[in-house]
Amino acid sequence: MTNSDSSTNTPETEVKDSYVKLAMRNMVKKGGLSLKHFFLTTVGLLGFLVGISYLTR
Template sequence: MSNSPSTEPQPSYVKLAMRNMVRKGNTSLKHFALTAVGLLAVLVGLAYLTR
């Protein structure tokens, strides 16, 4: 892998996402928490139904 500046890609999506998350920290944290709780609820529900 060469580090020539001409073939350097645009700022990576990961870097952009991190910058966006820092800028909108509270909202993304809320969304992450909601997603985690929802996923946990689905897993617990499936475990309960298939016991």
């Protein structure tokens, strides 16, 4: 008697990927778009902080 159900992964036994692993996979899939958004966000945040510091001096 063979039990084929024991060889398949059930949702309870599957290892779920971590959030970081899924995010990295998504970044690789989207290519340069994620990097472009990252650099735009960085430049925008730095510009905002410099602007606020200039206004409040």
